[in-house]
Amino acid sequence: MNNPLIGPDWVRLMARYNAWQNRWLMPAILSLPPGEAERDRGAFFGSIRKTVSHLLWADEIWLSRFVGAARDGGGIAGSVDWAADIEDWAARRPGVDADIVAWAQDLTDCAGDLTWHSPMLGRQVSKPKGLLFTHFFNHQTHHRGQVHAMLTALGIETGASDVAFMPEDA
Template sequence: MSLTEHFKLLAYYSQWMNLRILDAAARLPTEELNMDRGAYFRSIMGTLNHLVVGDTIWLKRFACHPHSSGPLTEVLALPSPARLDQRLFEDFDALHSHRTWLDEKIVNWAAQLSDSDLDDTLEYRNTMGVPATRQYGSLVMHFFNHQTHHRGQLSTLLYQAGIDIGVTDLLPLIPESH
């Protein structure tokens, strides 16, 4: 399996897990979603918002890569988050809708990645304005790893709220080899 095939799998995995997390979180009242549970982004809503913020920042950067702009054109139109802890959404339903939309963009973007694209570099500025140039494929890997990291936190936060989301492994989505 090529690296681009792995990224397609990770895009579907992220979409699948985000939907499971959102469906689980939808069972909680607003007070539970916003309760400070001592996590880095405080609450379930804070962490869900951070995932949208992080994804938006990276997707806007990826949209500047010459071979990625098509599927990410609509993402470029989104306002740029000001801070990593910014609450873009206070309303859970609005966050759920946007997350679903964003995941579809990610799946479409990952589907058009090529191995040669991943060998390129990407120039961008971090959230502090510091310029950076890094290998595109490594940045894509970071993008998916970042999502998995925070979804692990969300799994714990939801468990603290009494909801077990079940299996979170990538394994169920890995095709059987024959």
């Protein structure tokens, strides 16, 4: 069953939100003293770098599935080293965000299922696109929230993160 609440306009909104949030996240992380992004802070993936690396990995893998060009990204365990260091992550993140926004702009509907091979499950999986698009953006927000908490604990100013307060030009 397709979710009537998840449509192209919602996907475009969430793509803009993702890019807007990553724009404040990048300078906040890059401003950290050497070694701080690598320090284990007790988050699910440990450090800030490992968390944003996992998020970059997931965004690239899911986007490749959405555009019909699925790629092998290894598995979740290797996702923490998808970006070798913070500079590598910072160099790649804006391009991925631009690709997500471009995909969202071209999206015409969210109906139907997407079928892909899941390395995690070791088999082919088919799920409604609306569910997968929701997962995609929820996953970003979840892990970015972990990074937000780690940065806040370090005393870093992070700015607004509420989608309701996203600037129109974001």
